[in-house]
Amino acid sequence: MMTLSNKNKYFLLIISFGCFIACLYPYLRLAENTLTLNLEDKGLLFSLQRVLNNSLTKKAMLNTLLVSILTSIFSVVFATPLAWVLSRVDIKFSKTWTTLFSLPYAIPPFVGAIAWINLASPSSGLLSKVIGENVLDIYSLSGLVFVLTSFFYTYILLSLLGGLKNIDSSLEEAARLSGANGFKVFFDISLPLLWPNIKSSALLVFLASAASFGVPALIGSPGGIYLLTTRIYMFQKMGSLNGISAASLLSFFLIFLAILIVFIQQLLNKNNIGSVVQGKSSRISKMNLGKNQKLVQVILFSLFSILFLLPIMSITFSSLSKVQGVFSFSNLTFQNFSHLIFEMPEFLTSVKNSLYLSVTVATVSVAVGLVLSYIEVRTNIFGRTLVRSIPTIPFSTPGTVLALAILLSFGRRMGNISLYNTLFLIGIAYFVKYLSFAVRTISDGMRQIDSSLEESSVLCGATFFRRMVDLWFPILRSVIISAWFLIFMPCFSELTMTILLTGPGLETLGTLLFQLQEYGDSGGGGAASLCVLLIGFILMINFVIKKISKGSYGL
Amino acid sequence: MSSLELKNIQKFYGENHILKGFDLQVQDGEFISFLGSSGCGKTTCLRIVSGLENQTSGTLTMGGEVISHPSNNIFLRPEKRQIGMVFQSYAIWPHMNVFENVAYPLKIQKISKSEITNRVMETLKVVELDGLDKRMPNQLSGGQQQRVALARGLVARPKVLLLDEPLSNLDAKLRQKMRHDIRKIQQDLKITCLYVTHDQLEAFSMSDRVVLMNNGVIEQIGTPDQFRTNPETSYVKEFLQ
Numbered sequence: 001m002m003t004l005s006n007k008n009k010y011f012l013l014i015i016s017f018g019c020f021i022a023c024l025y026p027y028l029r030l031a032e033n034t035l036t037l038n039l040e041d042k043g044l045l046f047s048l049q050r051v052l053n054n055s056l057t058k059k060a061m062l063n064t065l066l067v068s069i070l071t072s073i074f075s076v077v078f079a080t081p082l083a084w085v086l087s088r089v090d091i092k093f094s095k096t097w098t099t100l101f102s103l104p105y106a107i108p109p110f111v112g113a114i115a116w117i118n119l120a121s122p123s124s125g126l127l128s129k130v131i132g133e134n135v136l137d138i139y140s141l142s143g144l145v146f147v148l149t150s151f152f153y154t155y156i157l158l159s160l161l162g163g164l165k166n167i168d169s170s171l172e173e174a175a176r177l178s179g180a181n182g183f184k185v186f187f188d189i190s191l192p193l194l195w196p197n198i199k200s201s202a203l204l205v206f207l208a209s210a211a212s213f214g215v216p217a218l219i220g221s222p223g224g225i226y227l228l229t230t231r232i233y234m235f236q237k238m239g240s241l242n243g244i245s246a247a248s249l250l251s252f253f254l255i256f257l258a259i260l261i262v263f264i265q266q267l268l269n270k271n272n273i274g275s276v277v278q279g280k281s282s283r284i285s286k287m288n289l290g291k292n293q294k295l296v297q298v299i300l301f302s303l304f305s306i307l308f309l310l311p312i313m314s315i316t317f318s319s320l321s322k323v324q325g326v327f328s329f330s331n332l333t334f335q336n337f338s339h340l341i342f343e344m345p346e347f348l349t350s351v352k353n354s355l356y357l358s359v360t361v362a363t364v365s366v367a368v369g370l371v372l373s374y375i376e377v378r379t380n381i382f383g384r385t386l387v388r389s390i391p392t393i394p395f396s397t398p399g400t401v402l403a404l405a406i407l408l409s410f411g412r413r414m415g416n417i418s419l420y421n422t423l424f425l426i427g428i429a430y431f432v433k434y435l436s437f438a439v440r441t442i443s444d445g446m447r448q449i450d451s452s453l454e455e456s457s458v459l460c461g462a463t464f465f466r467r468m469v470d471l472w473f474p475i476l477r478s479v480i481i482s483a484w485f486l487i488f489m490p491c492f493s494e495l496t497m498t499i500l501l502t503g504p505g506l507e508t509l510g511t512l513l514f515q516l517q518e519y520g521d522s523g524g525g526g527a528a529s530l531c532v533l534l535i536g537f538i539l540m541i542n543f544v545i546k547k548i549s550k551g552s553y554g555l
Numbered sequence: 556m557s558s559l560e561l562k563n564i565q566k567f568y569g570e571n572h573i574l575k576g577f578d579l580q581v582q583d584g585e586f587i588s589f590l591g592s593s594g595c596g597k598t599t600c601l602r603i604v605s606g607l608e609n610q611t612s613g614t615l616t617m618g619g620e621v622i623s624h625p626s627n628n629i630f631l632r633p634e635k636r637q638i639g640m641v642f643q644s645y646a647i648w649p650h651m652n653v654f655e656n657v658a659y660p661l662k663i664q665k666i667s668k669s670e671i672t673n674r675v676m677e678t679l680k681v682v683e684l685d686g687l688d689k690r691m692p693n694q695l696s697g698g699q700q701q702r703v704a705l706a707r708g709l710v711a712r713p714k715v716l717l718l719d720e721p722l723s724n725l726d727a728k729l730r731q732k733m734r735h736d737i738r739k740i741q742q743d744l745k746i747t748c749l750y751v752t753h754d755q756l757e758a759f760s761m762s763d764r765v766v767l768m769n770n771g772v773i774e775q776i777g778t779p780d781q782f783r784t785n786p787e788t789s790y791v792k793e794f795l796q
Contacts, residue, residue: 170646173607176633177640178660178707188659192650285607285633 004379008464012379015371016387022432023390026405027255030248033408037245051246060231061253063141067216067227068209070145072202075153080198082153082303083160084186090286091296098161100304102555105154106542108493108510109147110214111531114517115311116147117218118318118528124325126314139223147215150307152205159201163194173285182287199268207261210254211398213496214510218517228254229400229496236404236500244408251401258396312535318528336525337533344526350507357423357508358491361430362484368431369438369483370472376439377446378454388439395436399496403429407501421503429497434487441486445479446472478549485545493534509534557618557714557747558583559604564613566599566771573599574610575771581715584745586738588758591768597751600768601717604749605640606633618714634663639708640717643724645700647692653679653703654688660711678710681740698729705737709744716741718750722757734761755795767791 004012039047051057085091086098104112119127120138128136137143167190175185191198216227226234228250235247289296318324322333340347372387394402406429411420419425457471473480495510502511513534516527542555559581566574574596581587589597602608604615606623609630615623622631639660648656654675661671679685682702692700701721708716718737722730738761741748752758758765759779767774767782774794775787786792 168644168646170642170644171648173605173633174640174642174646174648174704174707175659176607177605177636177638179634179637179663179711180659181632181634184663189648193648195650288632 004464009381011464012371012375012381015368016375019368019372019435020386020390022428023394023435026394026402026409026432029409030251030401030405033245033248034252037242037249039242047242047245048249051249056226057231057250060226060228060250063220063225064210064227064229064254064257067141067145067148068206071148071152071209072206074145074149075156075205076198076202078149079153079156079160080191083157083164084190085296085300086157087161087164088182088186088190088286089296090288091300092293093297097300097304099555100308102154102158103308103539104151105158106489106538106555107151107535108214108495109151109212110218110495110510110514111315111493111534112147112151112311113215113218114513114527114531115315116143117517118314119311126317126325129325137223138219139225141220141225143223144216144220144225147219148209148212152208155205155208156198156201159197160194163197164190167193176285196268200265203261203265207258207396207398210257211400211496213400213499214514217499217514229398232400232404233500236407244404247404248408251404254398254401258398262396315528315531318525319532321525324525336529340526340529340533346507346512347530349505350509350512353423353507354492354509357427357430358488358494361427361434361491362488365431365435365438365487366442366480366484369435369442370468370476370480372435372439373443373446374468374472376443378451388443391432391436391439394432395434397433399433399494400500402433403497403500406432406497411501421506423506426498426501426506426508429501430487430491430494433497434490437486438483441483442476442479445476449475482545482549485541489538489541493538559618559715559747559749560614560616561600561604562614562616564600564603564610564615566596566603566608567611573771574603577613577771577773579766579773579776581747581749584747586741586748586750586761586763588750588752588762588765589768590752590755590758590765592753595768596771597766597768598719601719601749601751604715605638605717606631606636637711637714638717639711639713639715641701641704641708641719641721643720645704645724647695647700647703647707649692651692652688653684653690653692653695656692656703657688657706657710660707664711674710675706678706681709681743682706683736697725698733701725701733705740709740709746713746715747715749718748720751720753722752722754730757737761767794769794 035044037044037047037051039050082101086094086101091097116138117125119125120136120143122128122134122137122139125136125138128134138147171193172185172189175189176182180188210227211229212227213229213233216225216230217233219225220227221230232247232250232254235243235250237243319336320332320334322331322335372391375381376384376387397405406425407420410428411425412418413420419428453475454467454471457467462470493510494508495514498508498511499514502508507515509530513527513530516530546555559579561577561579564574564577565572577596577600579587589600591597599608603610603623609623609625612625614621617636621627621629622636623629648659651659657675657678658671661674666674675688676685679688682705684699684702684706687695687699692703695703701724704721708718721737722733725733734757750758750761759782762779764776764778765782766776769790775782775791777785777787782791782795786795
């Protein structure tokens with residue numbers, strides 16, 4: 001442990017208190033707002049009953065539960081056999097397939113929603129034109145669950161693939177030599193050992209579905225299917241005091257759901273089977289396919305086409321179409337792109353805002369994360385573990401709720417300053433939401449480094465700030481870079497929180513895309529073009545991260 | 556129980572030549588140790604016999620039947636070879652109790668429940684674990700886990716039992732007892748055994764014959780006595796010192 005001068009100690013304490021306030025104060029304001037709910041001047045109790053008895057509200061709760069449960073189940077059902085095939089069956093191009101099936105992890109789901117509306121809206125969707133109108137209806141509960149599943153299954157897939165890589169291979173080999181074939185080994189040995197992974201990632205999918213906003217707003221709302229998040233958004237957009245109070249009330253249901261999930265998760269972690277002596281992992285013998293190789297390749301290709309290729313092709317097609325839905329060469333054009341880039345001033349504003357916000361927030365979060373991690377790992381300040389646990393609270397809070405709470409607490413007039421309708425307010429929301437990424441990644445990295453390194457630099461006379469800049473930053477560089485991208489990526493295409501905090505001139509890529517799709521050009525070419533640009537950019541960044549980190553980060 | 560023949564076994568990992576023409580004949584019921592320093596190819600050889608890996612070329616025969624011969628496209632999958640194996644890390648399944656671990660090979664063979672119970676209990680008695688059948692692996696000591704692994708390897712009455720440095724994670728005193736016990740069980744059941752170790756004492760005190768390996772090549776095959784009286788190469792002499 002480091003002994004610090006008082007001056008440095010105060011500095012550390014001020015930073016951590018600042019973060020604690022930013023992370024916790026919003027919840028107080030949210031509670032306060034709920035308690036001031038007063039419909040028709042008949043007091044709180046009456047208003048609570050009124051909101052809760054509202055059939056739309058009840059429906060929203062039920063829908064949220066139903067959609068989240070179904071998405072979790074389908075994700076597990078789809079991802080588990082896929083993980084087995086990708087990791088334990090001798091398929092050709094298994095590395096490429098793994099990357100391809102992990103891709104949806106990096107892409108914001110609302111882009112998928114736009115693509116699927118393009119494909120399967122009952123009257124004008126491209127697929128509907130091929131197989132007949134009103135056969136497919138994306139604006140339905142099943143459509144909603146389908147689109148969410150087509151993104152969130154990656155949570156389970158990645159967790160399972162990670163787990164399968166870490167299983168001591170002799171556990172599976174012992175089963176093979178006991179006479180079990182590849183399939184049986186997976187069912188009897190690997191799968192039971194990976195239960196903790198499946199359970200915790202399924203809970204994560206549940207939480208992500210319950211917290212999702214973009215997909216239910218684009219797909220659910222037009223079909224009259226509201227979730228808690230989209231109801232909260234509606235109430236907040238009403239603008240009245242009671243609307244905001246009702247939104248706060250619904251927020252507590254989502255918070256309650258999140259707490260429940262985190263609680264269950266911790267309960268599950270306790271019951272883990274203790275690990276037995278770990279052996280070296282040698283090459284895993286994969287199940288030989290023989291004649292079925294071609295069949296499996298065809299199945300993988302069809303799945304990938306449905307999940308990824310088809311939606312991508314549909315928006316690419318849209319973005320290149322003069323008139324939507326007409327298949328002909330003369331209909332091809334780049335004018336959607338040129339219109340978007342050169343004639344729509346909001347486009348450049350949104351690119352600037354998104355870049356500015358995500359770069360600033362990622363940088364600030366990483367710097368603050370470094371200091372907070374230092375407190376947790378290297379000092380004996382009382383209550384130091386709080387710097388790790390408190391930022392996880394806003395992180396697991398659904399974005400819609402967090403944004404509302406931040407709007408209520410920092411968006412109002414404070415003296416002469418008002419942060420309402422500023423990028424700064426959006427920045428605070430991003431910072432609070434993703435600070436946990438920085439703290440966890442960096443403090444895990446810091447823990448690996450022996451304290452003698454710092455002690456020797458103290459003996460050389462380095463001050464606290466010099467040690468941060470000269471020692472910790474260079475040593476932890478790769479960890480810091482990965483934490484930076486971990487925050488940069490979701491901020492760059494953030495929609496859920498931004499939509500509640502944005503205003504004129506504050507467009508980001510996420511909100512611009514949302515507006516284009518919702519109210520914008522009726523043709524749909526603009527939204528599609530922006531999707532294509534966004535996906536291209538995300539894939540490019542992902543490729544760069546993978547190159548820089550030599551494969552340890554990125555998909 | 557079965558004899559075993561390895562004929563001109565070659566193994567490459569990419570450019571790496573791990574086994575450079577390995578020849579060995581194992582008699583029915585014989586106890587053979589593969590001795591050598593780490594990286595000499597002894598574990599690879601064991602894994603090739605088990606079928607967990609396939610040789611690049613060469614013939615593997617068990618009980619007179621060719622079970623692997625790459626150039627003729629013959630390869631009997633590991634689960635069909637009726638081989639028992641004890642791993643260095645024990646590889647006890649942490650989600651099953653002792654009984655379930657040992658019963659697993661029999662369960663795969665779809666043997667009746669009462670028969671499974673009988674044979675598991677019998678095998679647990681052989682490895683001196685009677686009474687511990689309900690325990691979970693994390694409630695067992697290292698030595699007990701080792702015995703579970705041994706019981707699981709023996710329970711299906713395999714043709715050959717393979718042991719990959721089974722004692723290296725145990726303390727010295729326990730190791731001595733286990734050496735004695737494994738040898739005794741092997742002789743009682745008259746089971747063919749291949750035993751991989753880097754410990755000379757283990758190899759020479761347990762085996763009928765020892766195969767001393769170096770860098771993918773067999774330096775000498777012989778009984779412990781033959782090694783003492785007649786070390787064939789300078790490497791063998793140096794190794795034994």
